[in-house]
Amino acid sequence: MRSPFLKMAVLLGLLSAIGPFAIDMYLPALPAIGQSLGADIGAVQMSLTAFFISLGVGQLLYGPVSDMVGRKPPLYFGLGLFAVASVGCALTNDVDTLIALRFVQGLGAAAGMAIPRAVVRDLHTGTDAARLMSLLMLVFSVSPILAPLAGSAVIALSSWRGVFWAVAVAAVAGIAMMMAQLDETRPAERRVESSLQSALAGYLLLLRDTHYLGLVFIGAFAMAGFFTYLANSSFVLIDHYGLSPTVYSVAFGVNAIAFFATAQLTGPLGERFGLARLAQVGVAACSVVMVAMFAYYAAGGDRLTVLLVLYFIASGCMGLVIPTTSVLALEKHGAIAGTASALLGTMQMLTGAVAMGIVGVFTDGRPLPMVTGMAAGALIAAFLTWKTFGGWRRTTPTMASGA
Numbered sequence: 001m002r003s004p005f006l007k008m009a010v011l012l013g014l015l016s017a018i019g020p021f022a023i024d025m026y027l028p029a030l031p032a033i034g035q036s037l038g039a040d041i042g043a044v045q046m047s048l049t050a051f052f053i054s055l056g057v058g059q060l061l062y063g064p065v066s067d068m069v070g071r072k073p074p075l076y077f078g079l080g081l082f083a084v085a086s087v088g089c090a091l092t093n094d095v096d097t098l099i100a101l102r103f104v105q106g107l108g109a110a111a112g113m114a115i116p117r118a119v120v121r122d123l124h125t126g127t128d129a130a131r132l133m134s135l136l137m138l139v140f141s142v143s144p145i146l147a148p149l150a151g152s153a154v155i156a157l158s159s160w161r162g163v164f165w166a167v168a169v170a171a172v173a174g175i176a177m178m179m180a181q182l183d184e185t186r187p188a189e190r191r192v193e194s195s196l197q198s199a200l201a202g203y204l205l206l207l208r209d210t211h212y213l214g215l216v217f218i219g220a221f222a223m224a225g226f227f228t229y230l231a232n233s234s235f236v237l238i239d240h241y242g243l244s245p246t247v248y249s250v251a252f253g254v255n256a257i258a259f260f261a262t263a264q265l266t267g268p269l270g271e272r273f274g275l276a277r278l279a280q281v282g283v284a285a286c287s288v289v290m291v292a293m294f295a296y297y298a299a300g301g302d303r304l305t306v307l308l309v310l311y312f313i314a315s316g317c318m319g320l321v322i323p324t325t326s327v328l329a330l331e332k333h334g335a336i337a338g339t340a341s342a343l344l345g346t347m348q349m350l351t352g353a354v355a356m357g358i359v360g361v362f363t364d365g366r367p368l369p370m371v372t373g374m375a376a377g378a379l380i381a382a383f384l385t386w387k388t389f390g391g392w393r394r395t396t397p398t399m400a401s402g403a
């Protein structure tokens with residue numbers, strides 16, 4: 001692997017991971033936050049949902065702005081806003097203020113979600129883009145492995161407030177790293193055609209592109225299952241199954257290993273079978289596994305091993321889906337890569353937030369509501385895959401090759 005290629009993947013992956021790090025470090029603290037602030041499960045989960053909503057909506061702004069002024073200035077602004085909001089979260093004493101500050105924090109984190117994907121498209125297309133995207137996912141996946149463990153350690157040494165001080169420091173470190181290592185990939189001559197009017201025209205173009213929307217929502221509903229797990233797993237695994245925050249963090253991180261391990265196969269497998277075919281297989285396999293998990297819990301099963309093993313397999317399948325659908329969605333929209341990346345991220349985050357909100361209405365601390373939401377997301381993704389690709393076997397030469 002070329003050294004500059006890997007260096008760029010590490011840098012973009014770390015920038016992308018700062019926002020998710022604020023989610024994953026936060027998970028072991030959810031029960032403690034509720035106790036500390038005198039809030040119920042729904043209110044604490046709302047602080048997570050608010051973050052996801054702003055993380056999605058914010059990308060709609062950052063994408064076009066990065067097309068107009070370059071990739072780096074909005075990254076600086078977003079990370080700075082994230083750091084300031086994180087300090088506010090660390091100092092708050094009531095759950096309503098925490099929810100509001102988490103919303104602002106998500107607006108800042110949105111820059112790190114939308115812009116690195118656009119940088120990938122600035123630099124590469126086809127299977128090279130899939131390789132870079134999968135390497136970015138590899139670094140990105142460090143977050144759900146290490147962040148819950150780091151969060152548990154910080155909570156043990158200080159309190160849940162220490163989590164927010166830690167992510168504020170991470171954001172400042174990200175700014176310093178970007179200043180030193182990231183060159184602008186959107187030069188001035190490529191920004192001439194970019195304006196607010198062109199951004200709106202770009203969004204209208206994308207919203208009329210049914211193939212683009214199909215790919216976006218395949219990824220969105222595949223990830224909706226993960227978001228549902230994200231919002232509910234700490235209550236299910238810690239309160240229902242009795243795991244300690246540290247053991248929960250390990251169990252959560254293991255799923256990320258499956259995701260990033262299979263994501264690294266998207267480059268070579270995409271060259272051999274085509275990115276579209278790879279996405280189809282990943283979605284189909286994920287759906288089968290999630291339906292099996294739902295059937296088990298609906299029939300009255302309650303073994304933690306079943307949940308962990310089946311979701312490990314489903315996470316591996318998602319590793320084939322997320323990078324490939326992202327690359328295919330952006331493939332034909334290089335001229336407005338920032339805008340296309342932003343809309344992709346917004347749709348996926350808002351879909352995840354809606355899924356968390358719906359499942360949250362039925363949450364009772366037991367596995368079945370969570371598993372139902374996860375399985376529903378996988379089945380919707382399977383239906384959209386069938387519609388987008390015209391069945392499970394038909395692909396156009398472009399989609400099949402990813403070129």
